[in-house]
Amino acid sequence: MPKVYFVGCGPGDPDLITIKAKKIIQKADVVVYSGSLIPTQILNFCKKAKLHDASKLVREEIFEILKQNAKKNKIVVRLHDGDPSIYGAIKEQIDNLQPEGIESEVVPGVTSFLASAAALGMQLTLPGVTQTIIITRAESRTKVPKEEKISELAKHKATMIFYLSVHLIPKIVKQAIEGGYATLTPVAVVYRASWNDQKIITGTLTDITKKVRDEKITRTAIIIIGDVIQPKSYEYSKLYDKTFSHGFRKAKIKLQ
Ligand SMILES: C[S@@+](CC[C@H](N)C(=O)[O-])C[C@H]1O[C@@H](n2cnc3c(N)ncnc32)[C@H](O)[C@@H]1O
Incomplete structure (x- = not known):
């Protein structure tokens, strides 16, 4: 059956690609890739593939390249930055291929928020602080449902992650405070996480806009x-606590 691989190639550092993704790219006949966010070193894994830069193409042109080549039983790869499921527009591609009898296989990748957390050396959930991560974006040309207004999501005071939004940071700050975050809540901005020119900016809701603009x-x-970025306090995990039993280890000390 003709097939297209939707492959996530990670956040930038070519060493952060999966072995599976690298093997598929190496044997690909055709690769359609997401413009500037795919490093040259990863495109260099292609041994014979004809390359198409998706940033120069419209949707219908991409569909045609994928379809025509899959129908010729070529190994066709649609290469996405990070993970294809996160702001990657794969559903419209998969849904367009399916009626033509073309199968799709998705290969996950390391998404950029995880590379950002790694760059910061941080844990995104901490006992005693938050157990929840909210991933979203600020509204611009792409509308965000009103139930997902930043000020609404901010009410949870969980860890919030914003993609595609750094140019709108003043709006994010305003709505985060309206939603209930304290003005001194820590904020981190990671630019081009895992690339050689990566930049990390840290601050609070009060000063992050100026710092990002200065950079x-x-x-x-x-x-x-x-608060997980710089918690005033947190609790140790239960899993490794000497009073805690689980399926693989009995508690070393019994609670009185
Ligand atoms: C269209 S989305 C694609 C996201 C991608 N699928 C992923 O999983 O990371 C592009 C946005 O992802 C984020 N992004 C992608 N690569 C990044 C990186 N290396 N460092 C920081 N942000 C990145 C930025 O917010 C950028 O505006």
């Missing part, structure tokens, strides 16, 4: 808001 960062960044 002239307007794109390709993840914003993280939450």
Whole structure:
């Protein structure tokens, strides 16, 4: 059956690609890739593939390249930055291929918010602080449902992650405070996480806008808001507690 592989190639560092993704890219006949966010080193894994830069194509042209080549039983790869399921527009591609009898296989990748957390050396959930991560974006040309207004999501005071939004940071700050975050809640912005020119900016809801503007960062960044970045206090995990039993280990000390 003709097939298209939707492959996530990770956040930038070519070493962060999965072995599975690399093997598929190496044997590909055709690769349609997401413009500037795919590093040259990863495109260099192609041994014979004809390359198409999706940033120069419209949707219908991409569909045609995928379809025509899959129907010729070529190994066709649609290469996405990070993970294809996160702001990657794969459903419209999969749904367009399916009626033509073309199968799709998705290969996951390391998404940029995880590379950002790694760059910060941080844990996104902490006992005693939050057990929840909210991933979203600020509204711009793409509308966000009103139930997902930043000020509504902010009411949870969980860890919030923003994609595609660094140019709108003043709006994010305003709505995060309206929603209930304290003005001194820590914020981190990671620009081009895992690339050689990665930049990390840390601050609070009060000063992050100025710091981001001073660094002239307007794109390709993840914003993280939450006390987990610099918690005043937190609890140790239960899993490794000597009083805690689980399926693989009995408690070393019994609670009185
Ligand atoms: C269209 S989305 C694609 C996201 C991608 N599928 C992923 O999983 O990371 C593009 C947005 O992802 C974020 N992004 C992608 N690569 C990044 C990186 N290396 N560092 C920081 N943010 C990145 C930025 O917010 C950028 O505006």
